[in-house]
Amino acid sequence: MFDKSTWIQLPRNVLMGHGVVDELADAVDELYLTGRPFLVTSPTPNDIAGDAVRTQFDDIASVTIETASFESVERVVDAAEAADAGYLIALGGGKVIDTAKMASDSLDCGFVSVPTAASHDGIVSGRSSIPEGDTRHSVAADPPLAVVADTTILAEAPWELTTAGCADIISNYTAVKDWQLAHRLKNAEYSEYAGALSQMTAEMLVDNAESIKPNLEESAWVVVKALLSSGVAMSIADSSRPASGAEHLFSHQLDRLVPGRALHGHQVGVGSIVIEYLHSGEKGEWRDIRNALDEVGAPTTAAELGIDAETVLEALTTAHTIRDRYTILGDGVSEEAAREAATFTGVI
Ligand SMILES: NC(=O)c1ccc[n+]([C@@H]2O[C@H](COP(=O)([O-])OP(=O)(O)OC[C@H]3O[C@@H](n4cnc5c(N)ncnc54)[C@H](O)[C@@H]3O)[C@@H](O)[C@H]2O)c1
């Protein structure tokens, strides 16, 4: 008997391009939402586009947060309840979007994602990462009802944020390899569609790498399309598996060991070089990953991340413990193996 079923949650409206932040209210109108809009943002995104959002709504309330934490989620929930909010608008980087995503789950209301940086593929995903205890990885959450990604804003953001987004996408190569490995060895559920979409997204970004340059709106367009596509792959899989393998475990461990040292995308990119070496050895595609990162201007070494060699080795040798997700790290790599991989690839 056929008894499979799936529920894929995706945004209803995705607007991207030049000046689309000014169409935010139109995109919201299309969603037939009721109640008061409530803006969740952080100081810099608020300075950049807070007024552009506020002028479009008569009765908007807002809160500014500084970090992604359960305290921030609670603050948003309390403020939104006090303001009798009907829905949330998240304006900012990954931390703001993740906080609003988690808060909208608690409030049982929808939210709209307005990224100010093309720095991560959570802008559209049904995942939220809020650090809790030793946990750094994402958990399931409803995706945004709409995404409004203004390439004018994204192109003016610091270039490193865009290179972080590129690296988050390039890391899909090893994420998909890990997922396939877990499928073969541990019978982990694998989606051909989500795996193929994630891999193709990384390939298309790498094929366009030479056109990804600072201060070019076209570059923001290329990167944000890839981020959307990667987020959709996660929604199809109902898991972050298509975009998160051992390179993400490595990054989550770095977030515990040296919090705030480097951007998420940059960490997973460097992790991806080492993880590809562990997958396929000397002759594997780790040079292609390193070259792709290099071409878009993302870090390829621990030094460029501002992280010392010993911390990298600690993260590599302990990353397997942080989540029940089988990867090439298996039950853990030895320090010698980690050192060999990180040294051979020039990461340390
Ligand atoms: N939920 C998911 O599926 C998912 C996917 C990938 C990453 N993430 C999470 O997202 C976070 C990383 O996001 P991030 O790299 O955007 O970090 P972030 O949100 O901390 O933003 C980095 C900095 O950039 C600033 N910024 C944002 N837009 C700007 C602009 N236009 N101009 C100037 N400064 C600007 C922010 O204020 C912040 O200080 C991590 O916590 C990661 O775990 C989640």
Ligand SMILES: O=P(O)(O)OC[C@@H](O)CO
């Ligand atoms: O589930 P995690 O490992 O947090 O991954 C989510 C996202 O960072 C994928 O790019």
Ligand SMILES: [Zn+2]
């Ligand atoms: Zn990521």
